[in-house]
Amino acid sequence: MIFSVIGRISKSSASYIFRFTSHQNHNPTKTLIPLSHFSTMDAKESSATDLKRPREEDDNGSPAAAVASMETENGDQTKEPACFSTVIPGWFSEMSPMWPGEAHSLKVEKVLFQGKSDYQDVIVFQSATYGKVLVLDGVIQLTERDECAYQEMITHLPLCSIPNPKKVLVIGGGDGGVLREVARHPSVEHIDMCEIDKMVVDVSKQFFPDVAIGYEDPRVNLVIGDGVAFLKNAAEGSYDAVIVDSSDPIGPAKELFEKPFFQSVARALRPGGVVCTQAESLWLHMDIIEDIVSNCREIFKGSVNYAWTSVPTYPSGVIGFMLCSTEGPDVDFKHPLNPIDESSSKSNLPLKFYNAEIHSAAFCLPSFAKKVIDSKAN
Amino acid sequence: MIFSVIGRISKSSASYIFRFTSHQNHNPTKTLIPLSHFSTMDAKESSATDLKRPREEDDNGSPAAAVASMETENGDQTKEPACFSTVIPGWFSEMSPMWPGEAHSLKVEKVLFQGKSDYQDVIVFQSATYGKVLVLDGVIQLTERDECAYQEMITHLPLCSIPNPKKVLVIGGGDGGVLREVARHPSVEHIDMCEIDKMVVDVSKQFFPDVAIGYEDPRVNLVIGDGVAFLKNAAEGSYDAVIVDSSDPIGPAKELFEKPFFQSVARALRPGGVVCTQAESLWLHMDIIEDIVSNCREIFKGSVNYAWTSVPTYPSGVIGFMLCSTEGPDVDFKHPLNPIDESSSKSNLPLKFYNAEIHSAAFCLPSFAKKVIDSKAN
Numbered sequence: 001m002i003f004s005v006i007g008r009i010s011k012s013s014a015s016y017i018f019r020f021t022s023h024q025n026h027n028p029t030k031t032l033i034p035l036s037h038f039s040t041m042d043a044k045e046s047s048a049t050d051l052k053r054p055r056e057e058d059d060n061g062s063p064a065a066a067v068a069s070m071e072t073e074n075g076d077q078t079k080e081p082a083c084f085s086t087v088i089p090g091w092f093s094e095m096s097p098m099w100p101g102e103a104h105s106l107k108v109e110k111v112l113f114q115g116k117s118d119y120q121d122v123i124v125f126q127s128a129t130y131g132k133v134l135v136l137d138g139v140i141q142l143t144e145r146d147e148c149a150y151q152e153m154i155t156h157l158p159l160c161s162i163p164n165p166k167k168v169l170v171i172g173g174g175d176g177g178v179l180r181e182v183a184r185h186p187s188v189e190h191i192d193m194c195e196i197d198k199m200v201v202d203v204s205k206q207f208f209p210d211v212a213i214g215y216e217d218p219r220v221n222l223v224i225g226d227g228v229a230f231l232k233n234a235a236e237g238s239y240d241a242v243i244v245d246s247s248d249p250i251g252p253a254k255e256l257f258e259k260p261f262f263q264s265v266a267r268a269l270r271p272g273g274v275v276c277t278q279a280e281s282l283w284l285h286m287d288i289i290e291d292i293v294s295n296c297r298e299i300f301k302g303s304v305n306y307a308w309t310s311v312p313t314y315p316s317g318v319i320g321f322m323l324c325s326t327e328g329p330d331v332d333f334k335h336p337l338n339p340i341d342e343s344s345s346k347s348n349l350p351l352k353f354y355n356a357e358i359h360s361a362a363f364c365l366p367s368f369a370k371k372v373i374d375s376k377a378n
Numbered sequence: 379m380i381f382s383v384i385g386r387i388s389k390s391s392a393s394y395i396f397r398f399t400s401h402q403n404h405n406p407t408k409t410l411i412p413l414s415h416f417s418t419m420d421a422k423e424s425s426a427t428d429l430k431r432p433r434e435e436d437d438n439g440s441p442a443a444a445v446a447s448m449e450t451e452n453g454d455q456t457k458e459p460a461c462f463s464t465v466i467p468g469w470f471s472e473m474s475p476m477w478p479g480e481a482h483s484l485k486v487e488k489v490l491f492q493g494k495s496d497y498q499d500v501i502v503f504q505s506a507t508y509g510k511v512l513v514l515d516g517v518i519q520l521t522e523r524d525e526c527a528y529q530e531m532i533t534h535l536p537l538c539s540i541p542n543p544k545k546v547l548v549i550g551g552g553d554g555g556v557l558r559e560v561a562r563h564p565s566v567e568h569i570d571m572c573e574i575d576k577m578v579v580d581v582s583k584q585f586f587p588d589v590a591i592g593y594e595d596p597r598v599n600l601v602i603g604d605g606v607a608f609l610k611n612a613a614e615g616s617y618d619a620v621i622v623d624s625s626d627p628i629g630p631a632k633e634l635f636e637k638p639f640f641q642s643v644a645r646a647l648r649p650g651g652v653v654c655t656q657a658e659s660l661w662l663h664m665d666i667i668e669d670i671v672s673n674c675r676e677i678f679k680g681s682v683n684y685a686w687t688s689v690p691t692y693p694s695g696v697i698g699f700m701l702c703s704t705e706g707p708d709v710d711f712k713h714p715l716n717p718i719d720e721s722s723s724k725s726n727l728p729l730k731f732y733n734a735e736i737h738s739a740a741f742c743l744p745s746f747a748k749k750v751i752d753s754k755a756n
Contacts, residue, residue: 091481093483099507100485100506100507101484101485101505101506101507101508102482102483102484102485102507102508103469103482103483104480104481104482104483105471105480105481105482105483106479106480107478107479107480127479128478128479129477129478129479129480130479130480145661146661148746149744283523283524283688283690308688310661310686310688310694310695310696310744311695312661312694312695312696314695316688316690316695317688317689317690317692317694317695317696318688318690318695350745351745352744352745352746353744353745353746354744354745355742355744355745355748357742357743357748358742358743358744358745360739360742361738361739361740361742362739364733364735364736364738364739365735365736366527366688366730366731366732366733366736367728367729367730367731367732367733367736368526368730368731370733370735
């Protein structure tokens with residue numbers, strides 16, 4: 001049982017990508033053992049503070065510049081173009097210093113797209129059992145099978161907590177799924193969206209039409225640009241809700257979880273306006289969450305809450321959200337007052353995950369987390 | 379970048395175990411690239427009805443009888459004793475036909491125990507980031523990092539839903555964690571436990587003292603034997619609560635989820651008594667869950683409910699529970715009436731996961747599941 005291995009090594013990033021393929025049998029009449037191929041990324045472990053996102057790397061250290069090698073049928077090694085082996089028909093494995101010592105892997109049926117934008121590596125593949133999958137810089141962003149949980153919760157937790165949201169800002173969320181969910185709210189009159197990476201938008205429109213359908217809503221104003229800068233220039237008190245569908249709060253995205261950014265968000269929100277931001281996993285990142293809660297407690301004079309939900313293909317199987325409101329009319333996030341009228345949705349597709357019960361349940365935290373978060377927030 | 383591969387193939391079971399190790403560099407003065415090792419199991423995909431648990435296999439097809447081969451530094455293949463490579467210092471990967479197309483992997487620091495009982499393969503390893511891990515037949519049963527969620531929820535969801543539980547039966551649960559949690563209830567006078575595999579009990583006492591501490595409670599009566607037979611012989615109406623901490627509801631364990639078993643449970647419970655049984659993942663096994671709910675609805679004339687919770691190292695990151703009560707005093711599982719007095723615990727260790735809020739939240743289901751389950755249960 002011998003495999004050949006194609007290794008692609010990124011020196012300065014924390015990930016390796018390997019490709020394992022079964023040897024071709026030299027006797028073509030003999031049946032090959034039906035082994036699935038396997039690709040995996042391995043990660044040097046380092047503390048969060050050491051991390052640099054690949055977009056910060058120079059060209060020499062980028063994954064695309066890494067060396068790839070391939071063992072051929074007769075055992076010789078040959079060079080292979082690096083752009084070829086990012087993901088292959090086999091298995092994709094997700095590993096990161098943000099969740100050291102564990103990996104989640106999906107069987108790949110077909111690689112549909114791979115590209116390198118100005119900001120990140122972009123991959124789309126057809127998985128065996130999770131539908132199509134979008135991967136940015138080696139990290140799963142969505143799968144068709146479970147994207148409903150994340151998109152519906154990050155959108156409706158804030159929007160169902162306030163009456164008649166009219167003007168909404170989405171930071172990130174280039175796949176369009178949050179737009180799709182915002183569009184379910186008939187009270188919304190205008191949706192600004194600021195996504196830094198146009199390739200993510202284009203790829204989503206091409207490969208995830210059921211997600212990117214959100215772009216078809218005439219209320220959407222898409223801006224390709226930096227969310228931090230966009231918010232700094234936003235008119236004071238102009239939004240009812242801001243949704244931050246960001247990558248992990250380390251590296252460049254780190255500032256999306258720090259005081260100046262939250263101050264910009266608070267400034268852009270009307271009194272009693274709400275923000276919902278992706279806030280990692282209770283099981284993996286309590287230290288990060290603790291800092292975010294502390295910062296939000298200082299800045300948002302309304303309420304500050306943490307919620308979480310199940311997303312199987314995210315690390316540890318859960319993702320959390322920070323939900324905060326500015327000073328003004330009280331917002332009780334735990335008791336939604338603005339139910340979704342599913343019949344008003346343009347697509348008329350029913351909600352798959354969100355309902356009012358699961359909205360309230362999302363704020364019930366395990367004791368180990370509740371103790372820490374309650375000590376930081378009200 | 380070449381790896382050697384040690385493959386261990388189980389012909390009749392659905393799993394392969396592979397071991398990848400980096401080639402030794404022929405020049406000892408040259409620094410090796412610091413790659414983690416990786417082991418994985420691959421699974422033939424088949425429907426749940428085709429499945430046979432390894433304990434049903436004959437010796438020829440058992441994993442221990444499989445052939446292992448290894449590529450040495452110079453590329454030759456050599457035989458390796460199969461007993462050597464079940465888990466190696468590297469990575470453990472969990473794959474199964476019950477969750478085809480995906481795998482969760484943990485980095486292994488040290489294999490602490492591996493054995494083969496009359497029923498299953500038993501492995502304990504020290505993981506890099508999840509503490510010690512117990513694996514039965516290739517499937518993770520518990521890790522020190524997240525076992526609290528499963529043990530506390532499967533125990534306190536039923537026991538906090540009835541006043542003054544006195545006599546409790548645990549089926550399975552050989553690690554002792556459910557016993558540890560039952561023992562927190564001072565009203566409990568007697569705990570019968572029926573576990574089929576003594577090796578699981580012994581291994582847990584040796585390697586998981588914080589879990590197996592439950593065995594030290596003087597109220598525990600441990601029976602090594604078949605839970606189905608135990609229940610058939612149990613006195614009618616004798617238990618306030620039955621907790622079924624079983625393996626997956628396929629193969630031999632399948633009958634723990636079918637009508638005759640639930641009928642035995644219902645017979646052994648007092649009027650208004652409760653059962654809580656492990657009931658798989660909403661994301662992966664809605665077909666199985668639908669059948670269980672239908673069966674329970676026929677048999678339990680009190681209430682029938684499904685709850686779920688987050689357990690990162692279980693497939694899809696969640697696990698569910700069926701909670702049913704017999705005809706008699708009403709049981710409202712969603713509103714616990716029997717809070718835990720943490721000061722009464724023998725160990726005085728606080729609960730890590732369970733609290734009254736998360737108890738109620740566990741019954742709030744995503745819309746895709748609620749629709750199916752509500753159509754089968756009240």
